[in-house]
Amino acid sequence: MLYVEILGSLPEMARDEVRAMLELGGGKITGEDYLLLKVEADEKAYPFLDRLGLAHEYGELTIEADSVDELLKKADEVEWPIEGTFKVDTETMANCEHDVLDLPRKLGGVIHSKGFKVNLSKPDNLVRAYCGEKLYAGIRLRYFDPKDFERRKAHHRPFFRPISLHPRFSRALVNLTKAKREILDPFMGAGGILIEAGLLGLKVYGVDIRPEMVEGAETNLRNYGVRDYTLELGDATRLEELFPNKKFEAVATDPPYGTAATLAGRKRDELYRKALRSIYNVLEDGGRLAIAFPIEFDGKGEAEAVGFRTVGMYYQRVHKSLERYFYVFEKAR
Numbered sequence: 001m002l003y004v005e006i007l008g009s010l011p012e013m014a015r016d017e018v019r020a021m022l023e024l025g026g027g028k029i030t031g032e033d034y035l036l037l038k039v040e041a042d043e044k045a046y047p048f049l050d051r052l053g054l055a056h057e058y059g060e061l062t063i064e065a066d067s068v069d070e071l072l073k074k075a076d077e078v079e080w081p082i083e084g085t086f087k088v089d090t091e092t093m094a095n096c097e098h099d100v101l102d103l104p105r106k107l108g109g110v111i112h113s114k115g116f117k118v119n120l121s122k123p124d125n126l127v128r129a130y131c132g133e134k135l136y137a138g139i140r141l142r143y144f145d146p147k148d149f150e151r152r153k154a155h156h157r158p159f160f161r162p163i164s165l166h167p168r169f170s171r172a173l174v175n176l177t178k179a180k181r182e183i184l185d186p187f188m189g190a191g192g193i194l195i196e197a198g199l200l201g202l203k204v205y206g207v208d209i210r211p212e213m214v215e216g217a218e219t220n221l222r223n224y225g226v227r228d229y230t231l232e233l234g235d236a237t238r239l240e241e242l243f244p245n246k247k248f249e250a251v252a253t254d255p256p257y258g259t260a261a262t263l264a265g266r267k268r269d270e271l272y273r274k275a276l277r278s279i280y281n282v283l284e285d286g287g288r289l290a291i292a293f294p295i296e297f298d299g300k301g302e303a304e305a306v307g308f309r310t311v312g313m314y315y316q317r318v319h320k321s322l323e324r325y326f327y328v329f330e331k332a333r
Contacts, residue, residue, distance in 0.1 A: 002039040003138050016314075018052065033132035063136065071135045158223050184250070185251070187254065191216070198229065289303075
């Protein structure tokens with residue numbers, strides 16, 4: 001049994017990202033307690049869970065208990081998968097119903113009594129105890145350092161454009177498509193989504209109608225070590241002409257929201273409608289599209305009119321003048 005601690009900004013989207021990765025890696029979510037997901041999976045799921053964007057960490061879930069006393073009793077009975085030194089760290093979630101003020105010392109004492117050595121500064125193993133409606137303890141396997149994502153934010157890239165998704169959301173969009181081989185971004189801009197997809201080992205395809213964006217996206221991709229890419233200068237509403245006889249496994253994109261300049265002089269809603277139809281035409285049967293639209297555009301209705309099935313829909317308020325939905329659509333087989 002594993003646990004995944006997801007981020008709290010868009011928890012439904014984060015949960016569905018975990019679910020998508022488990023569908024690829026073999027496994028399922030069996031329960032949840034606030035931001036802690038209980039997951040039934042084995043080591044085959046690790047490479048897919050390692051892809052997560054909207055997660056804090058995941059690890060091996062060792063104990064689940066209804067009280068501190070029960071947790072400590074079970075801690076004395078289980079075989080701890082610890083090699084080397086350890087430290088106990090407690091996460092008190094917003095729905096915590098237990099007194100865990102002294103839990104790190106008590107749990108650490110139980111584990112120490114079984115012959116394991118404590119190292120509070122640089123432990124080989126981090127024992128994580130979570131307090132929610134219940135209590136949980138396990139061994140962290142992977143921590144998603146926010147600094148890694150921060151280093152890929154727009155203002156750190158060699159080709160900089162201020163309007164760009166946070167890398168965590170770019171990665172989540174890629175993962176929600178369940179892509180294993182390749183992905184297309186028909187509104188690639190400076191290449192933020194393609195960077196995240198490329199770092200996951202996917203072959204990336206990008207399209208933009210502005211020459212400076214094609215050049216800039218290539219600069220950014222190469223800066224982050226992404227080499228397996230194809231970038232095209234072209235129109236997102238005419239993808240069939242850019243990629244004749246090509247069907248894509250998945251599409252993830254964040255179309256422009258704003259002015260006539262950013263939309264190449266075209267009306268926004270009409271651009272979105274034509275792009276949805278073109279994406280549908282170049283997507284494999286069963287393939288997924290993950291896309292963001294401003295709240296004023298009926299993304300669900302327009303996509304379903306083209307033939308897509310809605311898989312997910314997640315609301316985000318960015319600021320007072322921008323509210324949007326992230327959507328996940330699937331093309332029927």
